[in-house]
Amino acid sequence: MNNLDFNNVSIRGRFIFAVNCLFKVINKFHIATNFDTFIVNLLEYTNCPKMELWETKIKLLLPEELNNKTLSYEFDYDEDLEEEDQKFLTNIFLEVLSVGMANLYKKFENDITLKHVKNIVNLLNKNDLDLPSIDKIKFSSISENDGLGNAFKCKIGYDDAYEYEMHYVVNVVND
Secondary structure (H helix, E strand, O other): OOOOOOOOEOHHHHHHHHHHHHHHHHHHOOOOOOOHHHHHHHHHHHHOOOHHHHHHHHHHHOOHHHHOOOOOOOOOOOOOOOHHHHHHHHHHHHHHHHHHHOOOOOOOOHHHHHHHHHHHHHHHHHOOOOOOOOHHHOOOEOOOHHHOOOOOEEEEEEOOOOOOOOOEEEEEEOO
């Protein structure tokens, strides 16, 4: 994974990295997103006291194609996206959800979510997208809260490096 070391980063930290990767894809395709409500609810993962409630809410908000994993790749993110781009976006969505859900009902195992993070990194690399930095999530350690990491808040922000385009990012909010 290049020089990205997630071995000590909590599941919550990995999840924020995964959502930032999702934003990289949304930004690449210039999708005027209807995902805002969904992503705001996704971000509740970082400070939700009852993860099973978060999972239920996310499953209720998922497009039927993702929720049932029928994956026709024809549901309408954006009518201008080619089928390959639809597949790429859908695969990123599924991997992001897997980072959040794969270890919910099991004792923490580092490799469970790490596998999905690696898949996301590989998908972004294959599609020539820069990876987000992990610097802002390193504080969230696997030694906290049985690997989940302590709760923290985050919000959707914008990457200031893009003067004439809106590029979404996840910002960690330190209280």
